[in-house]
Amino acid sequence: MAYQHNHGAVGSQVHAHKADIFCRDETRVDWHSKALWTLREKRDRAAGSIPEWEQLRQLGSDIKLHTLTNLAQYLEIFEQNCLANGIKVHWARDGAEHNRIVHDILSSHKVKKLVKSKSMLTEECHLNPYLEQRGIEVIDTDLGERIIQLAKMPPSHIVVPAIHMKKEEVGDLFHEKLGTKAGASDPLYLTRAARAHLRQQFLSADAAMTGVNMAIADKGAVVVCTNEGNADMGANLPKLQLHSMGIDKVVPDVDSAAVLLRTLARNATGQPVTTYSAFYRGPQPEGEMHIIIVDNGRTEMLKDKILAESLKCIRCGGCLNTCPVYRRSGGYSYNYTIPGPIGIAVGAKLDDTNSIAWACTLCGSCTYICPTKVPLDKIIFHHRRLKAEAGQLPYGKNGYMPLVGKFMASPTMLNCSMSMARTALRILPGSLLKPFSGAWGKYRELPVAPNSSFEAWFKQHRSL
């Protein structure tokens, strides 16, 4: 079937190889790139419409940085206030412990069906397969998440998880799984079919689970944002609700949350705010509310002051939409649950191909649009340094980079070799030289050689 199109969703291979697979279908790549760029343009209009935009970015950055530098204190305040509101709080060092805690809560309530709304953290912890193996039915309820769950694929974007799929593919999938008309691909028709299907799931669920956009320390409340209303349909029907959050989600107060809410949706999709920004400050009557606070590598990142800033991220997805590499290599080329610039920032360390830190042109566009000023290009560059120091350079760089370093360090060797290269480019046929350009030359023509070096040109002209 079309939706099983090979996007290289499984297995670790270097980014360039997976991008190659994605790029085989040029029309699809163009469409993908354009769809994401449209989001970027909507974001620009939304950001441009409020004069205080840059002030909000600075405030967002300062608030997150302040909270991160006092994280232990804020987490303890948050926990105390949650307890006072009748919320049960759990702590998990890693994904495995998080999954165990969730399963324990669900099994003690004999939960058979769990409705979930989007949570990148539970993706990071691989919660769904863990629960399914233990006999709990897990229903992802965000439309995009439901599509990829039915297609048995991971998300390819953190805000629009099925962005890699065409409506015809969704139509085929829904025809097979939900019994929609064969060949029907109208988004309105398909969305209505999913609405009817998921209503039944909401009404028959035993428990609901959501991620957390912000955890408000001084209130002991969590904020959950959706456009579809799936988080709130879920959490407010069954009597048992669970919310998983990374330790980085806490903010001091409602005023801080308001700053981030002002930029989150504007930067993600260009909307002035998400349709629903729900504040849960306790369970419903006779209900039970659990919050699981998860570390899973975050305290480790805080030990490096450059990597630490990636924890300011509020998961708007804006950096993916603007990234020239993500737009043309797809979400499955990154060897990590979260793709794009932020995926590199938080996932490069775990990448056993050591290649995703190079899935970046260091253009800095992501950093310029980030609503909390995460210095993404700086972090990605830092990852390259860490990989080099650990002797884990990809694409054979361990072999030739030391050589390049020696050449670049010696003016004589550099001038001599550049002069040879210029002569070779002028007199030798391209077909003979092309193999020497390696991967660089795969999709590029060799340059036209200038007559002299820039240095020579500069020496000749600077007296003018």
Next chain:
Amino acid sequence: MSSKLEILNALKLSALMNHPMPSIEVAPRLENLVGQFETNLNAVAGTLHKEGGIKALQAKVDELIAQGLQVISLVEGVTANREMPPTAHELKDIDYAVIPGEIGVAENGAIWVNNKNLGHRVTPFICENLILALPTNKIVPTLHQAAKEITLASGEFGVFIAGPSKTADIEQALVVGAHGACSSNVYLL
């Protein structure tokens, strides 16, 4: 050692230098709050009814009931044809829910709703269509002002609702009516 203690201890090794909490002072735009609110409510696919107040709202409810629709009202002074059922699940066939909004936000068309006025928390999400009643003098410029005024006591639930539910998960095509309400009408009181 408990996981909590391990995490708190690991945080002591953080490399970040202390960073002060900024003071949040953003100049509000105070001119024509109703106009700003309407523009942004339209942008999030909601509709504003400025004239007629509670009478216009009751007339709308009567019209819906005459069409044979199931309407529930939580707004004082507006009567409909359904009572609040004992369980949340029984709200599944509600066509229209009429609920009171506490604060409107001019910059984004959102309205703050507190569970005290909802019967069940799920009311504004499970209804096919949503009608919100909002006092005109409760429209504030931005979320900064709204943050100061929202009610959210211990144990409560509250939500900013900006228009009807929507999605663009299939090829980025906007579809209004995902899991929550398929339409959102706001009556100013």
